[in-house]
Amino acid sequence: MENYLLDWANLLLRWLHVIAAISWIGESIYFVMLDNGLHKPKDEASIKRGVFGEMFAVHGGGFYHSQKYLTNPPFELNEDVHWSYWKSYTTWLSGFALFALLYLANASIYLVDPAKMELSGAAASAIAVGFLVGGWIVYDGLCRLISPTMNRDGLLSIAVAVMVIGVAYATSLIFQGRAAFLITGAVMATSMSANVFFWIIPGQRRMFNDIKAGRTPNPLDGKRGKQRSVHNTYFTLPVVFLMISNHYAFSYSHEYAWVIMALIIVSGALIRQFFVLMHAGKKLYALPAAGTAVIVAALFVGAPQQALEQPAVAQTAAPAVAEASAPAAGEASAPAAATAAAPAATAGVNYAQVHEVMEKRCVACHAAKPTQPGFAAAPAGLVLDQESVVRANAARINTAVKSKYMPLGNMTQMTDEERVIVDQWVSAGAK
Numbered sequence: 543m544e545n546y547l548l549d550w551a552n553l554l555l556r557w558l559h560v561i562a563a564i565s566w567i568g569e570s571i572y573f574v575m576l577d578n579g580l581h582k583p584k585d586e587a588s589i590k591r592g593v594f595g596e597m598f599a600v601h602g603g604g605f606y607h608s609q610k611y612l613t614n615p616p617f618e619l620n621e622d623v624h625w626s627y628w629k630s631y632t633t634w635l636s637g638f639a640l641f642a643l644l645y646l647a648n649a650s651i652y653l654v655d656p657a658k659m660e661l662s663g664a665a666a667s668a669i670a671v672g673f674l675v676g677g678w679i680v681y682d683g684l685c686r687l688i689s690p691t692m693n694r695d696g697l698l699s700i701a702v703a704v705m706v707i708g709v710a711y712a713t714s715l716i717f718q719g720r721a722a723f724l725i726t727g728a729v730m731a732t733s734m735s736a737n738v739f740f741w742i743i744p745g746q747r748r749m750f751n752d753i754k755a756g757r758t759p760n761p762l763d764g765k766r767g768k769q770r771s772v773h774n775t776y777f778t779l780p781v782v783f784l785m786i787s788n789h790y791a792f793s794y795s796h797e798y799a800w801v802i803m804a805l806i807i808v809s810g811a812l813i814r815q816f817f818v819l820m821h822a823g824k825k826l827y828a829l830p831a832a833g834t835a836v837i838v839a840a841l842f843v844g845a846p847q848q849a850l851e852q853p854a855v856a857q858t859a860a861p862a863v864a865e866a867s868a869p870a871a872g873e874a875s876a877p878a879a880a881t882a883a884a885p886a887a888t889a890g891v892n893y894a895q896v897h898e899v900m901e902k903r904c905v906a907c908h909a910a911k912p913t914q915p916g917f918a919a920a921p922a923g924l925v926l927d928q929e930s931v932v933r934a935n936a937a938r939i940n941t942a943v944k945s946k947y948m949p950l951g952n953m954t955q956m957t958d959e960e961r962v963i964v965d966q967w968v969s970a971g972a973k
C-alpha cells in the first residue's frame with residue numbers, strides 16, 4: 543500500500559514537473575523569439591515614445607502588438623506588470639521533490655554503482671546534493687570572475703561549457719549511468735532556476751523600483767539579467783535531453799556515456815543558436831547541420847560495445863567458467879553456470895538456462911508482485927518470470943545486462959558468466 547501511494551506521488555509530481563517546465567521553457571522561448579523578432583517602430587508616435595522595438599503577431603483569434611522599452615517606459619509601473627518566476631520555481635521544486643522521492647530515498651538502489659564506487663546510500667545522496675549546490679556556486683563564481691560587467695561573455699560561455707562537461711565526467715565516475723545523466727541535467731537546471739531567483743528577478747526588481755522612484759537604474763542589472771537568461775536558453779535543450787534520457791538505457795549505461803552527454807550539450811547549443819538567429823531573420827543552416835553531425839558522432843560513440851568481449855569468451859567459455867566456478871563451489875549457481883556455458887560454445891544456450899538466471903537475479907524486482915522492498919510493481923513493466931515477456935524484450939534485456947546497468951547496483955550479485963548466458967542466448971536469436 544505504501545509503495546503504491548509512493549508510486550502515485552511519483553506520477554503526480556512528474557506530471558506537475560513536466561507541466562511547470564513546459565510553461566517556464568515555453569515562456570522563455572517565447573521571449574527569446576520576441577526579443578529577436580523585434581524591429582524598429584515606423585510610426586512617429588512610437589518613435590517619440592522611445593519604443594526600442596516592436597512585433598506584430600496573430601494568435602488565438604486575435605492580433606497582438608508588443609512594444610519593448612529598455613529602461614524608460616512611458617507608462618506607470620504598477621502591479622499590472624507581469625513577472626515571470628513562479629513557473630521556474632515550481633519546476634525546480636517539483637523536480638527536486640521527485641529527485642528526493644525517487645533517488646535520494648532509495649539511494650543504494652538508484653544512485654550507487656558499487657562497480658564504480660562503494661558508497662553508502664547516505665554518502666551518495668550527500669554527494670548528489672553537493673553537486674547541485676556546488677554546481678551553482680562554481681557556475682556563479684565563473685560568471686562573477688570571468689565576466690563581471692558582461693564584458694567577456696564569449697570566454698565565459700566556454701568556461702561554463704567546460705564546467706558542465708566536467709560535471710558529466712565526474713558524475714559518471716561516481717554514480718549509476720542513469721543517475722549521472724539526471725544529476726548533470728539537474729546541475730544545469732538548478733543553475734537555471736538559481737539564475738532567476740538570485741539575479742534575474744532581484745535585478746529586475748531594482749530596475750523596477752529605480753524607474754518608479756525616478757532614479758536611473760544601474761545598467762549592469764539589465765545586462766546581467768540578459769547574460770543569465772542567455773545561459774538559461776543554452777542549458778534548456780541539453781537539460782530536457784538528460785531528463786528524458788532515463789527511459790533509454792543504451793544512452794547512459796555506456797562506458798563513454800559522459801562523452802555522449804558532452805556531445806549532446808554541444809549539439810543542443812548549436813541548434814539553439816540556429817533558432818535564435820532565425821527569429822532575427824538570419825537562417826544559418828550550417829548550425830543545425832553541425833548540430834546533427836554532432837548527434838551522429840554521439841550515435842557512433844554510443845554504438846553497442848562488446849562489453850563482455852563476446853567472441854573471445856565464446857571460444858574460451860568452458861575453461862573460463864570452470865575457473866570461475868572452482869572458488870565458488872559452495873554456491874548453488876556454479877554448477878548451473880558451468881553446464882550452461884560449456885555447451886554454449888557449440889550447441890547454444892536454451893531458454894531454461896536463461897529462465898534460471900532471471901529467477902535468481904531479476905525477479906526479486908521484475909515480478910508482478912516484487913519481493914524486493916520498495917517495489918510495488920514490476921519496474922519498467924517487465925515481468926521477467928514470464929517467458930513471453932523475456933522473449934519479446936530479449937534485445938533490451940541484453941543491453942541492460944551487458945552494460946551491467948541491470949541488475950540495478952548489482953544488488954542480486956549477477957555473475958559475468960550469467961551475463962554471457964543471456965548474451966549468447968539473445969545473440970543466437972533468443973530461441
Ligand code: HEC
Binds near residue numbers: 720903926
Ligand atoms: C533491485 C531491483 C532490480 C533488479 C534486481 C533488476 N532490475 Fe531491471 N529494473 C529495475 C528498475 C527500477 C528499472 C527501471 C529503471 C529504468 O526505467 O531505467 C529496471 C529496468 C529494467 C529494464 C528496462 C531498461 C530500459 O529502459 O531499457 C530492463 C531491460 C531490465 N530492468 C532488465 C533486468 C534484468 C534482465 C535483470 C536481472 C538480470 C534486472 N533487470 C534486475 C530494477 C531491477
